[in-house]
Amino acid sequence: MSLIYWDHAASTPPYEDVIRIVSEVMKEHYGNPSSMHGLGENAGKLIRRAREGCASSLGVKPAEIVFTSGATEGNNMAIKGAALQHMSRGKHIITTEIEHASVYESFVQLQQWGFEVTFLPVNSRGEVDPVAVSSEIRKDTTLVSIMHVNNETGTIQPIEAIGKLMKVKHPRTLFHVDGVQGFGKLSVDLRKWGVDLYTLSSHKFRGPKGVGVLYVREGVALTPLLTGGSQEQGLRAGTENIPQIVAMAKAMRMTGERQETFHVRVSLLRNRLLQTLREIPGIVLNSDEDSAPHIVNFSYPGMKSEVFVHALEEMGMLVSTKSACSSKLAEPSKVLLSMGRTFEEASSGIRISIGDCHTEDDIEQLEYAIRSVAERLQPFLQRGMKRS
Ligand code: PMP
Numbered sequence: 001m002s003l004i005y006w007d008h009a010a011s012t013p014p015y016e017d018v019i020r021i022v023s024e025v026m027k028e029h030y031g032n033p034s035s036m037h038g039l040g041e042n043a044g045k046l047i048r049r050a051r052e053g054c055a056s057s058l059g060v061k062p063a064e065i066v067f068t069s070g071a072t073e074g075n076n077m078a079i080k081g082a083a084l085q086h087m088s089r090g091k092h093i094i095t096t097e098i099e100h101a102s103v104y105e106s107f108v109q110l111q112q113w114g115f116e117v118t119f120l121p122v123n124s125r126g127e128v129d130p131v132a133v134s135s136e137i138r139k140d141t142t143l144v145s146i147m148h149v150n151n152e153t154g155t156i157q158p159i160e161a162i163g164k165l166m167k168v169k170h171p172r173t174l175f176h177v178d179g180v181q182g183f184g185k186l187s188v189d190l191r192k193w194g195v196d197l198y199t200l201s202s203h204k205f206r207g208p209k210g211v212g213v214l215y216v217r218e219g220v221a222l223t224p225l226l227t228g229g230s231q232e233q234g235l236r237a238g239t240e241n242i243p244q245i246v247a248m249a250k251a252m253r254m255t256g257e258r259q260e261t262f263h264v265r266v267s268l269l270r271n272r273l274l275q276t277l278r279e280i281p282g283i284v285l286n287s288d289e290d291s292a293p294h295i296v297n298f299s300y301p302g303m304k305s306e307v308f309v310h311a312l313e314e315m316g317m318l319v320s321t322k323s324a325c326s327s328k329l330a331e332p333s334k335v336l337l338s339m340g341r342t343f344e345e346a347s348s349g350i351r352i353s354i355g356d357c358h359t360e361d362d363i364e365q366l367e368y369a370i371r372s373v374a375e376r377l378q379p380f381l382q383r384g385m386k387r388s
Pocket residue numbers: 009010069070071072073075100102147149150151178180181200201202212323324325
């Protein structure tokens with residue numbers, strides 16, 4: 001039986017070029033960029049070039065790119081770094097109820113440290129109201145953090161509208177966007193949107209794991225979380241991960257160049273899948289045609305997500321429940337609950353995430369598998385599932 005991987009929102013297969021570059025740079029350029037000899041200088045040059053490449057993929061300046069170990073670090077660095085740096089101006093910060101754990105828990109930690117946090121609700125599609133964001137902003141609000149695309153449902157937030165309203169209400173309030181699930185799938189214009197801080201993770205766009213980018217707009221000061229070295233403009237001490245950084249820059253360029261084609265191709269596959277899911281009795285959709293093209297989320301109320309996931313795996317289909325970082329927790333999805341879904345619906349969410357390798361034939365196989373599993377599990381549905 002062949003396996004088909006439908007978990008591209010959790011991680012993507014690296015490009016062949018990425019694998020080659022990681023290995024080449026590890027072999028040839030093992031010098032430390034902070035060393036003064038030639039090997040160190042060459043390593044430094046590679047990082048400079050990678051920084052220019054990432055900046056050009058995002059339409060920003062090289063000095064605005066900070067290399068990190070991924071989006072968990074990028075989100076922590078942006079949120080805690082901004083809140084701590086600007087606490088003399090105020091200690092009120094804003095986010096939403098549906099952020100990735102690396103954002104959400106950074107806010108919870110800041111709350112424990114004495115910050116006042118507003119967690120904004122979302123509507124039944126998982127969207128935040130830009131007017132609600134703006135009306136929560138006060139003179140002492142230093143930071144707003146809102147994700148571009150939700151990792152469980154694919155819901156797209158109105159980032160441009162939020163950015164514009166924020167600049168009118170209080171131009172000094174910083175705007176952080178977790179862009180992990182948006183880059184390569186939707187077009188991104190950080191300057192036009194008024195974004196000050198923007199997080200990316202390389203393994204979500206076919207780069208290596210353990211590396212990412214934090215965009216820090218020129219003039220924005222952050223308190224560094226890692227100290228003890230002057231790397232990354234003093235924002236992140238520690239010897240740079242050169243092979244991963246260089247390979248990420250390549251993946252970023254390749255993904256950026258393919259974004260429009262990806263959107264068209266994957267939207268067609270997604271629309272077809274949504275149509276089929278609408279015809280299967282018992283399935284409740286949590287995504288639609290206006291969501292990001294690569295994520296389809298549905299619930300099968302009365303059946304725990306894990307059971308459905310394992311039944312699909314037996315048929316060769318690798319899907320997931322919620323975010324990879326919280327899927328091992330046997331709790332209902334916080335995102336689906338915030339969208340007003342019932343406890344049963346929120347406990348039975350399944351996420352399919354599509355990649356550029358998938359074909360119509362793959363989707364057909366997936367549809368067949370979902371239909372069969374739903375039929376097979378139908379007699380075992382437990383209405384009124386107990387809260388454990
Ligand atoms: N934010 C979002 C929206 C994500 O989907 C993820 C990955 N699940 C992260 C942050 C964390 O990324 P990383 O794996 O690079 O730490």
